[in-house]
Amino acid sequence: MVFNVVSSSLLRPAITMIQHSMIMVDGAQSEPTMKRHLIIVFVVATVLATVLAYVFSQVNLIPNPSSEERTHIDYLMKVLLIIGGAIFALIVTVFTYSLLFFRSRPGDKGDGLPLKGYSPLEMAWTAIPLLIVLVLGSYGGIVLNRMTSDESPQTVLRVNVTSARFSWQFEYPEYGITSFVLELPVNRQTILYLQSTDVVHSFWVPEFGPKQDAVPGMTTELRITPQKEGQYQVRCSQLCGYGHSFMTAPVSVVSEDRFQSWVEQQRRQ
Ligand SMILES: [Cu+2]
Numbered sequence: 001m002v003f004n005v006v007s008s009s010l011l012r013p014a015i016t017m018i019q020h021s022m023i024m025v026d027g028a029q030s031e032p033t034m035k036r037h038l039i040i041v042f043v044v045a046t047v048l049a050t051v052l053a054y055v056f057s058q059v060n061l062i063p064n065p066s067s068e069e070r071t072h073i074d075y076l077m078k079v080l081l082i083i084g085g086a087i088f089a090l091i092v093t094v095f096t097y098s099l100l101f102f103r104s105r106p107g108d109k110g111d112g113l114p115l116k117g118y119s120p121l122e123m124a125w126t127a128i129p130l131l132i133v134l135v136l137g138s139y140g141g142i143v144l145n146r147m148t149s150d151e152s153p154q155t156v157l158r159v160n161v162t163s164a165r166f167s168w169q170f171e172y173p174e175y176g177i178t179s180f181v182l183e184l185p186v187n188r189q190t191i192l193y194l195q196s197t198d199v200v201h202s203f204w205v206p207e208f209g210p211k212q213d214a215v216p217g218m219t220t221e222l223r224i225t226p227q228k229e230g231q232y233q234v235r236c237s238q239l240c241g242y243g244h245s246f247m248t249a250p251v252s253v254v255s256e257d258r259f260q261s262w263v264e265q266q267r268r269q
Contacts, residue, residue, distance in 0.1 A: 037097070037101065040097070041093055041094060041097050044093045044097070045089045045090045045093040045094070046089075048089035048092070048093060049085060049086040049089035049090070052082070052085030052086070052088065052089055053082045053085055053086070055085075056078060056081035056082050056085055057078055057082065059078075059081070060074075061077070062206045062207070063207075064207045064228075065207065065209070066207040066208060066226060066227055066228040066230065066232070066253070067207070067208040067209055067224050067225055067226050067227055068225040068227055069147050069208065069209045069210055069223065069224060069225060070207065070208055070209030070210075071227075072143045072146055072147060072209075073143070073147075073209045073210065074209075076139065076140060076143050079136075079139065080136065083132065083136065087132075147210060147223060148221075148223065149223075150189070150191065150223070151189040151225075155188055155189065156188075156189050156190070156191055157172075157174075157184070157185065157188055157189070157190045157191070158172075158173060158174060158190075158191050158193065159171065159172055159182070159190055159191070159192050159193070160172075160173060160193045160195070161182075161192050161193065161194045161195065161203060161214065162195050162196075162197060163194065163195070163196045163197070163201040163203070163214040163236070163247075164196065164197040164198055165198050165199065165201075165240055165241050165243060165247070166236070166240070166241065166243035166244065166246055166247040167180070167247065167249070168180070168182070168203075168234055168236075168247070168248075168249035170182045170183075170249075172263070175263050175266070175267065176267070177263065177266040177267060179266060180249060180250075181249070181250045181251070181252060182234060182249060182250070182251040182252070183251075183252050183254065183259060183262050184224070184226050184251065184252070184253050184254070184259070185226075185253075185254065185255070185256045185259035186226055186227065186228070186229050186253050186254065186255060186256070187225065187226070187227060188225065188226075188256070189223055189224070189225045190223070190224050190225070190226070191221055191222070191223050192212070192221065192222045192223075192224065193219050193220075193221055194212055194213070194214040194219065194220045194221070194222060195214055195218075195219055196214040196215060196216045197216065198216060198240075199216065199240050199241065200213055200214065200215050200216070200238050200240065201213070201214045201236045201238055201240050201247065202214065202236055202237040202238040203222060203234060203236075203237075204234065204235050204236070204237040205224075205232050205233065205234050205235070205251055206235070207228075207232050208224050208226065208232070209224075210222060210224075211237050213238060226253040228253065229253050229254055229255065230252075230253055231250065231251070231252055231253075232250075232251040232252075232253065233248050233249070233250060233251060234248060234249045234250075234251055235247070235248050236248075
């Protein structure tokens, strides 16, 4: 009910403006005035969309991107924000402008013109969103495909990750070592095989980007290609009990040489 009242009071001026623009197309009303309204709306919406696009392109929601996967996700996120910002700008401008210039005057109790049967408008508002969804969906699919495909088997590092309330353990099957520190060579794809011995946990290093759940009874995979040497931290990102917030483990991204000497050192222990 409340929604109906709000939406009809908001929608009516906007629909009136669209109707006026339709009449303009039909040539039945003063063209210059209507054209001017549409140009003003277009200019204001474009300026607002440009400002939002600039703000969104500068936004860094999670600091310090440090993996190839994170770069793809951040880029996708910015494209989504910029397109969403343009749609937001258009809607807000049309609504605000309509409320200012096309609101009903005191004493005006009449209805607006009916919109039914205006095919070009209906086709446009079906086709444009469909196109946007298809393009963004395909782009999302391409990013997902990149993030889930393997690089050459010779270069890939495989690590078995075992999560348990409230710790992480990392096993390197190729080297026969197990560690409580996740040591990773820089610029090399690592495939993490995640398992849980009790409840659902989730592997997340914010700087690396994607998360993946560790589910009891199955093995899930996560691919990470670290791009910056440094110290990071795995956090569990599924609430898993009273010690959830302490369920962290150190991550160290090092050069290939230092990784090899770490492996040697671990083997000797
Ligand atoms: Cu957990």
